Amino acid sequence: MSLSLLHPPRALAALALVSLLSGCSVHGTYPDATEPDAAKLRFISNTSNTTLDIYDAQHCTGQTTGMLNNFLMADTKRRADxxxxxxxxxxxxxxIKLAPGKDTMLMINTNGGSYVCGKSFNLTPKAGEEYEVIFDLQGGRCSTLLQRLSRLDGKDVRIPQPLFETGMPSCQGKGPIFGKLLPDTPQRTVLIDRIIEERAQLITAIVSENKVxxxxxxxxxxxxxxxxxxxxMGSYNLxxxxxxxYRQNYELSNKESAGRITRALGLYTDVYRLRLRGTEDAILEQWMQPxxxxxxxxxxxxxxxxxQYYGNARKSVTMEVVNHHMERMAQLDQRFDVCAHFDKCARY
Structure with missing residues (x-):
């Protein structure tokens, strides 16, 4: 099963159980964002007993959005047009509607007869954009797909988006799924820095061996x-x-591409450090040679x-680089009205 890496499996299992026992209410406790340019998100679940909870810096205990695919209660009918x-x-x-530009953590939980599965990821939605999350169970593992939705020339377009799992550091110790951070001390800081440095070197060695x-x-x-x-383009001259x-866009893409391994490694070390900051001294002291x-x-x-987290982070960073490039090229073609003259123009 696939579980969130930032939150203990027991916490996720308990959260799923609490959601089921509480009934979650049909529509949940999360109020839609009221901004006129609020982003919209559709959550699709193809698994049983599924919930989607919303967390932000002001709501560390989470807000529910209703239950899906539970045989004891009707599905929520929340819609956002x-x-x-x-x-x-x-x-x-x-x-649901989400506040634009606000870091939000979405937590998915599903509970079947022989499994508990969960996934969390962060999303900072753009104003006026539409998104879709599809949660499924395939081959004994849960999968999550995030896509940005749009309509181009009367056709529905779904563009895959990266899934970054960075948690909500400001909520540590303030909610059922956020572990408590132990006080930082000079000794703990030295131990954690040493562990992080060694693990980062190991990851770097693996990347070098695999030839990126x-x-x-x-x-x-x-x-x-x-x-x-x-x-x-033929006779159409720009x-x-x-x-x-056009050249500058490729140069910028090259620059982002060159930095993607460093960015993925940064995400890896940030999450690893967060996990270690909640680890007892006696365990930290044995971590490198238990x-x-x-x-x-x-x-x-x-x-x-x-x-596994690093591998997922690398994939997400690579997707982010590609999406940034496609967005810049589409903006360029739009600015010069290329699509009116050339059907192979960039669209995003």
């Missing part, structure tokens, strides 16, 4: 892309300012989860 309709095969869904896929575009490749694009910005069998198991399980 979204422009793009849901997929035809959606089993259960709800729609190259995403950057060389000057020669860019010249070839421009020549091909001009040939496809001014030099367009092609200058002698106690129970501590050895705990460290091994933590490192396995964190390696």
């Amino acid at each position: 979204m422009l793009v309709p849901p997929p035809a095969k959606a089993r259960g869904l709800l729609e 896929d190259r995403m950057q575009t060389s000057p020669q490749e860019l010249d070839e892309l421009i020549a091909k694009r001009k040939a496809l 001014p030099p300012d367009y092609w200058n910005q 002698t106690d069998s129970a501590i050895k198991v705990r460290v091994a399980e933590n490192d396995k989860l964190m390696l």
Whole structure:
């Protein structure tokens, strides 16, 4: 099963049980954002007994949005008048409005006869945008897909978005799923810094061995892309300012691509540090060379989860780089009205 890496499995299981026992109410406790440019989010669950809870810095105990796919109660009918309709095969869904520009943590929980599964991720929604989250159970693992929705030329478009799990540090110790941080001391800080440095070196070594896929575009490749694009445009000529910005967009994409491993490693170390800050001194002292069998198991399980976290972070950062590039290219084509003359223009 897939569980959130930032929150203990027991906490997630207890939260799911509490949600079921409390009934969650049909519509939940979360009030829709009232801003005229509020973002809209559709949550689709294809699993049983599913809840979506909303957390932010002011609501560390979370706010519920209702229950989906529970045979004892009717699904919530929350809707937000979204422009793009849901997929035809959606089993259960709800729609809410989110405050634009606000860091929000979404926590998904599902509870079946033989499993408890959960996933948390952070989202800072953009004003007026529509999003869709699809939660499913496939091959014995839970999967979560976040997409941005739009309509282009009368067609529904779904663009996959990165899933970043950074938690809500300001809520540590203030809610049922947020572990309590132990007081920082010089000794603890030294131990944690040492552990983080060693683990970061191990991750860096793994990346070097795997030879990171190259995403950057060389000057020669860019010249070839421009020549091909001009040939496809035929008699439609764009001014030099367009092609200058076109090159600058690729240069910026190259720069972001070059930094994506560093960014993923930063996310990894931030989350690892947060987990260690809630760990007892006696365990920290053995972390790098554990002698106690129970501590050895705990460290091994933590490192396995964190390696998985790093892999997911790398994928999300790569997707973020690609999306940023596509967005910049679409803005460029829009600014020069390219789509009115060239059907292969960039759209995002």
